[in-house]
Amino acid sequence: MNTMNTPKSTIIVPLLLLSGLLSIISGCSTPAPRAEPVVVNTEPVTIQSAEIEPVADKEIRVRASYPKQYTVKKGDTLWDISGLFLRDPWYWPEIWQGNSQIQNPHLIFPGDVLTLVYVNGQPQMRVNDAQHQAIAAQHQGRVKKLSPRIRTSSLEASIPNIPGDAIRQFLTQPRVVTKEQLEAAPHIVASEGQHLILGTGSRVYVRGEIDKERVRYSIFNPGDELRDPTTNELLGYEAKYSGGLHITEYGEPASADITYAEREILIGDRLLPEDKSKHINLYFPHVTEKDFDDAQIISLYDALFGVAQYQIVVINKGIRDGIEIGHVFSTFTQGETVRDKHDSRRSEKVKLPNERSGLIMVFKTFERVSYALTMESERVIHKNDVIRKPRF
Secondary structure (H helix, E strand, C coil), X not given: CCCCCCCCCCCCCCCCCCCCCHHHHCCXXXXXXXXXXXXXXXXXXXXXXXXXXXXXXXXXCECCCCCCXXXXXXXXXXXXXXXXXXXXXXXXXXXXXXXXXXXXXXXXXXXXXXXXXXXXXXXXXXXXXXXXXXXXXXXXXXXXXXXXXCEECCHHHCCCCCCHHHHHHHCCCCEEEXXXXXXXXXXXXXXXXXXXXXXXXCEEEEECCCCXXXXXXXXXXXXXXXXXCXXXXXXXXXXXXXXXXEEEECCCCEEEEEEEECCCEECXXXXXXXXXXXXXXXXXXXXXXXXXXXXXXXXXXXXXXXXXCXXXXXXXXXXXXXXXXXXXXXXXXXXXXXXXXXCCCCCCEEECCCEEEEEEEEEEECCCCEEEXXXXXXXXXXXXXXEECCCC
C-alpha cells in the first residue's frame, strides 16, 4: 500500500464509527474500560464541506464532502454517521488503528466530538479528549469496578449502529427448521370459543409431545420451503415467529394461555422451545474473503413484492458456506433478457447487466441459510436478487 505525503496543514475530517463490538463479535482481547455517556452538548456543530486528497489505501474511500466537525448526539446511529464520511462504512476499524486517546476507541457516546486527521498520509479518527474525559468523569460513580485496572458499563448506552426499530425486528426470532422438526412440533388444535384468529390472552389447546419440564413456548407459523434457486436443494422451512404461550395444564390436549402476540396466531401454528440464546444488538460489519457465484436472496421476511432499507431477507448461504454474522454483501437486481429487434441479421437475445439494488448485513446464521438486514436500498430489493462481495 502506497502512502501519500502528509499535507502541510492537518486535514480534519469527521468520520463515522460503527460500534464497540469489535471486542464482542470478533472475540478479541479483554474488554477495555467503557464509561456510560452523558449528553454534554447535544447540538450538532455547523456542517461544512471541503475537498480532500485521495486516500492512499483505496479500500478506505472518504467522501468528497463531509462535516468539518461532528458532535455525537442522542438518536444518532453509527451506520448513518458513517455514510456522511465514508463511501464504504464497514472499513471504520482501519481508521482507529494506533489511536491511544481512549481505552476503547470503538465506542462513542452522545457528546463526543469526532474529527478525522491524517497521520503520515493515512486517515485516523480522533475523539475530543477533554470532552470524552469529562463524560467519563461525570459518570464515574455509575461505573462498576471489576478489577484494579478494568472498569465497564452497559454497551446499551453507546451509539448503536442501526436504529432501534430495526433492532426490534431481530427479536422476531426467525428460525429455519427441517421438515421433521416441523412435523414433530406440538400444534394449536383449537381455542376456547372456537376462534380462528387468536391474540394475547386467548385460551388455546395444544396437541403433540410437550416437555413437562417446560411451561413456556414460542409460537411459529409454518412458513414456505426454502430452496436453492440453482440446485433446488431443500434448505429448510421458514418458521415465522407469532408469539408466546404458557402451558397451564398438561394433558391430551394441553391447555395454554397466549401471553404475547407478535402477529395473528392461527389454529395449526406450531410450538417450539423459547430461544434462550443471548440476542446481539451490536454488530461488526466486515467483508467476506470469499465471493459466491450462486448466492441469492431466496425469501423476503414479511414482504411479498420487495423490501427497502431496514427490512429482512433470507439468503441461500449459511454456516457451512463460511457465512458469519456481520458479513456485508451488495445486492443486484438481475438484468432481463431481451431480443434486439434492431439487429436485422440475427435478432439476437441480449442479457442486460445486473443493476445494484442495495447493501445487506447478515445478522443471524443457520447451517444452510442466513438472515440479513438491508442497510441500504438504492431501488427495491427483490426475491432472487443476486448477492456479491462489495466491489470498489
